[in-house]
Amino acid sequence: MxxxxxxxxxxxxxxxxxxxxxxxxxxxxxxxxxxxxxxxxxxxxxxxxxxxxxxxxxxxxxxxxxxxxxxxxxxxxxxxxxxxxxxxxxxxxxxxxxxxxxxxxxxxxxxxxxxxxxxxxxxxxxxxxxxxxxxxxxxxxxxxxxxxxxxxxxxxxxxxxxxxxxxxxxxxxxxxxxxxxxxxxxxxxxxxxxxxxxxxxxxxxxxxxxxxxxxxxxxxxxxxxxxxxxxxxxxxxxxxxxxYYGAAELSLVAVRRGEPRLRPVVEVDVRDESGASLPPEVPGALWARSELVCDGHLRGGVLVPAAPGWRGVGDRAVRHEDGTVTVLGRAGSVIGTGGHLVAAEEVEAVLRAVGGVLDVVVAGTPHRRLGALVTAVLEVDPGSPPTRARLRDATRRLEPAKRPRRWLVLPELPRTPAGKPARAEVARLLRDGALDAEVPA
Missing domain, CATH: 3.40.50.12780 (ANL, N-terminal domain)
Incomplete structure (x- = not known):
């Protein structure tokens, strides 16, 4: 190297x-x-x-x-x-x-x-x-x-x-x-x-x-x-x-440069829960096979070898007719609300484009009737914070079920050491009712 x-x-x-x-x-x-x-x-x-x-x-x-x-x-x-x-x-x-x-x-x-x-x-x-x-x-x-x-x-x-x-x-x-x-x-x-x-x-x-x-x-x-x-x-x-899309376990999987969707650089498949391949345009679990993947993981200093062949990390995706893919995010970040399934990453991508939004986590606030309320927890620029009206306007292109019902703000989102938002911690804060600061109207 x-x-x-x-x-x-x-x-x-x-x-x-x-x-x-x-x-x-x-x-x-x-x-x-x-x-x-x-x-x-x-x-x-x-x-x-x-x-x-x-x-x-x-x-x-x-x-x-x-x-x-x-x-x-x-x-x-x-x-x-x-x-x-x-x-x-x-x-x-x-x-x-x-x-x-x-x-x-x-x-x-x-x-x-x-x-x-x-x-x-x-x-x-x-x-x-x-x-x-x-x-x-x-x-x-x-x-x-x-x-x-x-x-x-x-x-x-x-x-x-x-x-x-x-x-x-x-x-x-x-x-x-x-x-x-x-x-x-x-x-x-x-x-x-x-x-x-x-x-x-x-x-x-x-x-x-x-x-x-x-x-x-x-x-x-x-x-x-x-x-x-x-x-x-x-x-x-x-x-x-x-x-590009990748994961620590899989390394590089797909790249997008000058085209609207990610194009795989390794073998990929999209499968249902039984492991059967799904036809194009049907969402399912993303699997990859390549020489770029990790050898396994260590537990107490001993290698636990990764299974050979196809591997997945829990991400969901859609494979398109032209061979490109759209990654929908981790199955664990899908929010069930009123009978609809909402991919958190799709909503986050829309909100992250709004001026004044530094980062955002979309998660579910527990709700007795709907199962969960789609909730946006935002870290905003204190010098030019977006209003709730502006955020709502940005989400009008989304289907109604995907639009956040709650708008909360934190001075800083909890993060992993790699700098990514810590979804598990945000979900815990919502479950415990520890977040109550709302984005101004």
Whole structure:
């Protein structure tokens, strides 16, 4: 994974020389000689990257620890690292790369947005093949901004992909919409989740100058939605969007660039509850088969192998006649209300496009007669919060059953360490009646 040349890496406003980073990666590899699993417990993003690249050289699988993990002890117990490293690795002379393409390279965790995270096992091959499947050519003239934590596989993937493409890499110690917007003035590519894109657009709408030089926004983690994409093109007409769907267990599954729907880059199938394939345009469970998937997960340091062949993670989707797919979201995020099934992600995609909405979770408030009320829990821009009338107007394109009946607001949504909204925590707050602040009319 360590490229022959590393361009400059900048964290906030501090630049690091690529040659020095390579020497530190080799030094990390020397320090990890003979180690099979390592936990990187270092907050500095550049040092994290050096340890990860050094572990890969040494043939060790790395777990990148997040200081905000609420279940840190459980995660470490499952990963069972032989060593825990921190600080800046000492520079060292070049070492030979150990292992082959089947060697374990990385121990990502599932997001934990709906429950306890799992420690997964990824091989070198699963990542290198994912680079090819994403198909984003980069060069020395590109500057790639990765504004999220490297403990998230989504952002770590973007960082390592940038290094392999020969681009310069820009990192942030902590996500900040204003800091990321400023960094985009000199970046050509940025990796974000939809909530980050919405927050960036809010900054650029208020402060249109100086204009970012972005040519490409790479967006994963959730559906972008037509409204948010249209908003991007209004603000940055010459910037292209690449949306992708994947999961920590499956890696990359489908990509959308210049067309209205996601196109699979691996084998996919949509099935009913019995496991039978469904015809086009009928929603069901999404399954994938590829060489990009994880090898399994660790429990108490022991590998629980993934079943061979087709795999699913509980996401629902529709396969279309032209081979494209529409991902409807996790089965657990489907809300049953008055006999209708509402996909939370579909409603969230509409609301995330509204100016002043930084992020949103749509969930069900328990209701004796309807089963649940569709409820929007929003994090809004305090400088320009949207009104309830404006939000309701945005949802008029949805079927009546999908339109939220309650509109609540939080100063900040609860989040997973990867930065995604913690759905399970929002659902708990609604069940307990702990949310009562309403969006102003």
């Amino acid at each position: 360590l490229p022959a040349l590393i361009s400059r890496v900048t964290c906030d406003d501090v630049a690091s020389d690529g040659a020095e980073l390579r020497r530190r990666a080799h030094g990390a590899a020397r320090a990890l000689a003979g180690v099979r699993r390592v936990a990187v417990d270092e907050p500095d993003p550049v040092h994290r990257l050096c340890w990860l690249l050094g572990a890969e050289l040494a043939g060790a699988a790395a777990l990148v620890v997040d200081p905000d993990w609420s279940r840190r002890d459980e995660v470490l117990a499952d990963a069972a690292p032989e060593v825990v490293v921190s600080g800046a690795p000492e520079p060292g002379d070049p070492v030979a790369r150990r292992g082959d393409e089947r060697t374990w390279f990385y121990l990502p965790t599932t997001s934990g947005s709906s429950g306890a995270p799992k420690v997964l096992v990824r091989s070198r091959r699963s990542w290198s093949e994912s680079f090819r499947a994403l198909d984003v050519p980069l060069g020395p003239d590109d500057a790639v901004l990765v504004p999220g934590p490297l403990s998230s596989s989504l952002f770590l993937f973007g960082a390592v992909h940038a290094l392999h493409g020969g681009a310069s890499l820009r990192l942030l110690r902590r996500w900040s919409a204003r800091a990321a917007a400023a960094a985009c003035r000199d970046a050509t590519v940025v990796h974000v989740v939809p909530a980050m894109l919405a927050a960036l657009l809010s900054v650029w709408e208020r402060e249109p100058e100086p204009r970012p030089r972005l040519r490409l926004v790479v967006c994963g983690g959730a559906a972008v939605g037509a409204e948010l994409e249209a908003r991007l093109h209004r603000v940055l007409p010459e910037c292209e969007l690449l949306e």
